[in-house]
Amino acid sequence: MAYLVIAAALRRIPGNLEEAARISGPGTARVLGTVTLPLLRPGLLAAFVLTLVANLSDFGIPALIGLPERCTTLTTLVYRYLASSTTSNPLPAVSAIGLVLLVLAVLTVLAQRKLPTGTQLGNEGTSMKLELGAARIPVLVLLWLWVGLICLVPLLALATQALLPAPGVPLTIENLALDNIIRASTSPGAVSGIANSIMLAGGAAACCTVLGLGIALLLTRGTHRSNGPLDVAATLPQALPGLVVAVGWLLIAPMLGIFNTSWVILGAYVMAFMALVVQAVRAPLASVSSTLEEAARTAGATPLRALLDVTARLAVPAAVTGGVVVLLTAVRELTISILLVAPGSQTLGVAIFNLQQSGDYGGASALALLVALVGILGLSATAALANRRVDK
Incomplete structure (x- = not known):
């Protein structure tokens, strides 16, 4: 981050x-x-x-x-x-x-x-290249050691635990197997958690994409005096701890009739992650000149149609990118889910947590490894598409 x-x-x-x-x-x-x-x-x-x-x-x-x-x-x-x-x-x-x-x-x-x-x-020119001279190799080695210690070693330990039959078994080629991964990914709890997480994360991503795009359009193109409160309301949840969001939904869920259902988790996801789409769309929209909309209005389009046909279309790729980030973030979310989980609404993060708490370290490691790999691939693909769009 x-x-x-x-x-x-x-x-x-x-x-x-x-x-x-x-x-x-x-x-x-x-x-x-x-x-x-x-x-x-x-x-x-x-x-x-x-x-x-x-x-x-x-x-x-x-x-x-x-x-x-x-x-x-x-x-x-x-x-x-x-x-x-x-x-x-x-x-x-x-x-x-x-x-x-x-x-x-x-x-x-x-x-x-x-x-x-x-x-x-603003974006004015190219940043200065950092010339390290003789210190280049030592700095490079230190940075790779630090990144390896913080990021790569825990992932390797996770993979090792997922591939070994039990904790404490020597790490040899003969002992490596996919049994934990197959068992963890096909167990009823994991299958239910995967299905619920995909459904809730996908729903949250769709809602956040549409709402975030609309809010960003209003904030960048609208001039109403309510834009200030709308900006605060849309971005404040990003600064709130997930625990605060979950507790808030715990209190209002009975009033809405959605207590102990998946809907309360979906509502909390949308509240917590919508700011990601708003921020992703807002910056590109701010750099788009309003002359394109003026040209559309000159050709006979109404203000709303000019906004939707020109500006909104230009912002859709950024909104989709933000929605993908919401999807990948919500799929592995635990803080909100663990407090709002109800019978039949167990998510993937809760499933991994329950496996760990029950002592099934191999199953928890296997399921966590799959989540990590999917997240890495998804974020890498999203970053590559974003960079390609910037280059174009």
């Missing part, structure tokens, strides 16, 4: 500013410290806020790693309240914890808006 935000901010830094600094005499390190990093401050701050809010609301990691070691976080505490059979009415305590997380998230976002954000820049 931090990489994507910071990389996007780096692309917006005009290379001519860095080149002008280099012409004045300073070296690469000084240009980075006095020009690039100050201009990158908004992106760094946004990455910090997003990762802070995301980790405040994360459930899967502290549940799988922290609970066995009696390390409790706010999200796992909420799960304990809801899963406990000794607490007759856990919602007041759960609501209080959700309110604490809500306040923390809102304060973080407000603090980000109050801090100076630096100069607003």
